[in-house]
Amino acid sequence: MRFPEKFPEDDTALADFLRQHRxxxxxxxxxxxxxxxxxxxxxxxxxxxxxxxxxxxKLRLLGTGAIAxxxxxxxxxxxxxxxxxxxxxxxxxxxAYMETNWNSALGETSSEDVIVxxx
Amino acid sequence: MSRLAAVPIASHQAQAEExxxxxxxxxxxxxxxxxxxxxRRHQQRVRAILYQLCDSEALDDLVQDxxxxxxxxxxxxxxxxxxxxxxxxxxWNVASDHRQASAKSRDRLQVFKQQSxxxxxxxxxxxxxxxDMVQRGxxxxxxxxxxxxxxxxLEELPQKEIAEILAIPVGTVKxxxxxxxxxxxxYFQKEGVQL
Numbered sequence: 001m002r003f004p005e006k007f008p009e010d011d012t013a014l015a016d017f018l019r020q021h022r023x024x025x026x027x028x029x030x031x032x033x034x035x036x037x038x039x040x041x042x043x044x045x046x047x048x049x050x051x052x053x054x055x056x057x058k059l060r061l062l063g064t065g066a067i068a069x070x071x072x073x074x075x076x077x078x079x080x081x082x083x084x085x086x087x088x089x090x091x092x093x094x095x096a097y098m099e100t101n102w103n104s105a106l107g108e109t110s111s112e113d114v115i116v117x118x119x
Numbered sequence: 120m121s122r123l124a125a126v127p128i129a130s131h132q133a134q135a136e137e138x139x140x141x142x143x144x145x146x147x148x149x150x151x152x153x154x155x156x157x158x159r160r161h162q163q164r165v166r167a168i169l170y171q172l173c174d175s176e177a178l179d180d181l182v183q184d185x186x187x188x189x190x191x192x193x194x195x196x197x198x199x200x201x202x203x204x205x206x207x208x209x210x211w212n213v214a215s216d217h218r219q220a221s222a223k224s225r226d227r228l229q230v231f232k233q234q235s236x237x238x239x240x241x242x243x244x245x246x247x248x249x250x251d252m253v254q255r256g257x258x259x260x261x262x263x264x265x266x267x268x269x270x271x272x273l274e275e276l277p278q279k280e281i282a283e284i285l286a287i288p289v290g291t292v293k294x295x296x297x298x299x300x301x302x303x304x305x306y307f308q309k310e311g312v313q314l
Binding site: 021037 | 307
């Protein structure tokens with residue numbers, strides 16, 4: 001598309017014609033101003049009722065610190081409360097205990113029970 | 120009784136001379152009477168811009184929308200721009216939204232014809248014909264071209280201010296104005312009017 005080298009600033013004939021023959025703007029309804037001011041008052045009241053200011057930086061810092069502290073506390077607690085792994089001696093004791101219990105349990109099985117199980 | 124009579128004359132004159140930025144400050148501090156003065160000062164032009172861009176029957180509602188948006192936006196208004204420039208930008212936004220919303224509704228030309236019929240008895244027939252033509256010429260333009268033509272040739276705003284209102288370079292304003300005028304002239308020629 002070709003553009004002219006420069007755009008003429010004025011086209012007075014056209015502008016005058018447009019201004020002369022434009023539609024007259026209809027007048028506002030008599031209560032428009034009061035209607036707008038009423039809406040403004042309502043909007044003002046609602047703004048006062050719900051303050052939009054944010055908490056100051058000290059409060060925000062305090063909140064962030066509290067969250068961080070609770071996270072760290074949770075982690076430390078988890079590590080402390082989790083039982084540590086058993087030593088070799090403890091494992092041997094436990095194994096021996098389970099073995100004894102198992103044998104005694106088997107030893108107490110009556111011959112009737114064995115027959116029932118076979119049938 | 121006029122609403123203006125409610126304000127004492129001396130104080131009303133003093134307030135009328137108060138610059139926009141001072142009234143804006145009063146509004147930000149919660150003084151809604153400052154906003155009333157801003158409304159009285161600017162409503163006529165806002166109304167004219169909206170009417171030329173939308174030629175709408177809902178003009179009062181659109182004006183109300185503009186001023187309410189302005190009131191709510193005042194705390195964010197940076198006083199680097201003029202209040203009027205900022206306000207006209209809101210008016211342009213409202214007009215733009217309205218056009219999009221009513222694009223599928225009835226033909227605006229029909230509205231215009233109804234209005235013309237109502238006024239026909241009182242107005243000269245030739246003038247009425249030209250009014251009809253101007254209105255149809257504006258209606259057949261793109262919204263961008265129409266906006267620039269209305270703001271510059273009808274509302275006589277400077278190109279620099281139009282550029283600020285529309286947030287476009289001055290060169291683009293010049294270009295749009297050139298093409299809008301060319302389109303309008305072409306339309307008039309087609310209608311048998313030589314300017």
